[in-house]
Amino acid sequence: MQELFAHDFGVIADLVRHHAEQTPDHLALVDPDRTLTYAQLDTLMDRIAASLQRDGFEAGDAIAICGLMTAPYAAVFLGALRAGVVVAPLAPGSTPPSIVKMLADADAKLLFWDASATDTLALAKTPRVGLDGGLEAWLVPEGTKPARVVPEPSWPFNIIYSSGTTGEPKGIVQPHGMRWGHVRRGATYQYGGPEGVTLLSTPLYSNTTLVVFFPTITWGGTAVLMPKFDAGGYLKLAEKHRVTHTMLVPVQYQRLMAHPDFDRYDLSSFKYKFSTSAPFGAALKADVLKRWPGGLVEFYGMTEGGGTCILEAHLHPTKLHTVGKPADNHDIRLIDDNGVEVARGEAGEVVGHSPIMMTGYHGQPEKTRDAEWYDPAGKRFIRTGDVGRFDEDGFLTLFDRKKDMVISGGFNIYPSDLEAVLRKHEAVFDAAVVGVPSEQWGETPVAFVVRQPGATVDAETLLQWTNDQVGKTQRLAGLQWIDELPRSAIGKVLKRELRDQYAKK
Structure with a gap:
């Protein structure tokens, strides 16, 4: 299967079809109410893509999704991609005025939703389709095939909103090429093959989840979707499904390790556990390494992309206070308040350049420019707003957000x-x-x-x-x-x- 990912760019929706042909009965998606095999997911993606095309959607048009993480939610996301349609996943916990702004900003022509977003969508006027009632009636008949769409690496893949509860929404446009970079990284962490089972309990509107969800599906694994996290329920699912991979934020690790029955569960199937999005204390990392089988990998980066640092904690137990080293082909530097690179060993704001970078903030060129830094040679970097320092071994220690x-x-x-x-x-x-x-x-x-x-x-x-x-x-x-x-x-x-x-x- 490695040859499918050897190219500089590939189409995620096509890889789902490949698995539907090779392993049609293997489970692709599992949620508390339903399961979808790869054959069923591929068929549903076709119907969704064809339904969007029937309704006049063209490549580059946008839809929004607002709801809990379920198999229908994931299928709509993937089906839209098959039609070349951009997806704006929105937080159901957003305020109604923020939702209206985000829908307008994304220029979403159709909104998919579920009951969890009822109050959130009180002011929204966008035409909508219910994920938990109404989806089947909207779909074209089974067997309908959509017109083939082959995206370019620069085409917008999704728009992730960085401010969904308070403040002015800011849409981060991630291109297909950026997502493909996340998918290719899956080879390093053994997602490959039907034995891979990923348990996800962070929402699908978050880049935190998507950087693990798409590698799982494109490499032919099973994604077990937990719409609402609780430590006891998570541990039961992990043992039941013999989970091999997961993405958790630090506060979830904290709650899991504090659960009185944690050590009673069989978690020996785990290959890798990932974390990102918030500071991960060294003592908590050490506890995870001691009591939870499998590797522990921390990703430090931004939804906007730029530079990523990776700490493989199981390989570097003396560096748990750091966020690791820059990933391959990621150029990470530190600058002062005047935009000048600091000397080695000094602290500065973290900026990064890589093949995985946002196009910009949707419709907000000034904010895009504010987020960019260019070196003297004209190379584009994304500013993180974080202050850090590299140690003598090249590991990055973070101090804090500049604004904090x-x-x-x-x-x-x-x-x-x-x-x-x-x-x-x-x-x-x-x-x-x-x-x-x-x-x-x-x-x-x-x-x-x-x-x-x-x-x-x-x-x-x-x-x-x-x-x-x-x-x-x-x-x-x-x-x-x-x-x-x-x-x-x-x-x-x-x-x-x-x-x-x-x-x-």
Whole structure:
């Protein structure tokens, strides 16, 4: 099968057909209510593509999908690609005004949805088709074949929105060539063949999920879809399906490793576990390596693409505090506030260039330019907004987001450093540090902390303990208990909400 991926570019929808011909009865998609074999998926993709063409869709036109991760959702995504149609997957947890803006921005002519998005779509006027009732009536008869469409690498594949709950939506246009790069990387991590089973519990509107979903399907594996994550349910599915691969964000690893029955489950089938999207603490990585069979791989990068660092944690146990080295053919550099590359060993903003890069932000050329940096030779890089430093072995250590860095009395304070200290205390389950206004210092750091179950330490004692562990300029000005840190659907802490919460108090 390796020869199918040897080319610089290939068509993902064609690979589904290849598997339908070679292994028609092998399961492609599994969700709590249904399964689809490769033959069934291929047939359904044909009907979806032909139905879109019947409705006047041409290559480059867009649809939107808003709902939970299910087999019909995945089939619509893949079927649209077969017609050359661009997919804009939208978060069902978005606000109704944001959904309207995203639909308009994508110029989506049709919206596929399910009941989970009912309230979200209250203001949407786009014509729609129900994924959980109405899809079959919309489809052309079985056996109908769509007109063949062969995409070019530069054609838009999907539009991923970076701001689905608050703020102005920003659509990241990823081309077919970028997705093909993700698919080819599948060879490194042994997706190949029908023995591969990937368990996915992050949403399909997230690039986090898609970078594993498409390699699974194109390499002929089975994707087990978990629409809503819970640690106990995940462990049951992993054991039942003899899962070999998974993508999880760090907070999911945290909840799984803390589950009282974790060590009772048979997870010996795992080959690789992946993580991305949020900071992954070294202690948590070490716990995963100790107790969960299979390799652990952390990807550091952006939905926008550019540069990716990869940490194969099982091979580099002394580098768990880093995000690894640049991937092959990925050029990652560090720049200062003036856009000048820093000297080796110095910290700077991470910028990256690779074959896997977004076309730009849809319809927003100014924001696209703001996200780009060009070296003196004119080479295009994507800015990450993250501050980091390479060590002597070429591994990248991240400090923080530039926008999250606290400047107190002229000193730069990285919240991640303080969060790491807090997590060392036995009473701390989770923690986040944000900068708040200070008349004396301009800004000062405060912490929001989730207690370990049963912990009784008071806030003042923990505050003093933390400040005894850090330098004078890093000391916390305050510490508040919180039941749970606010997070996005892919596990990123929403620090803006914490700042707002502090300001209200």
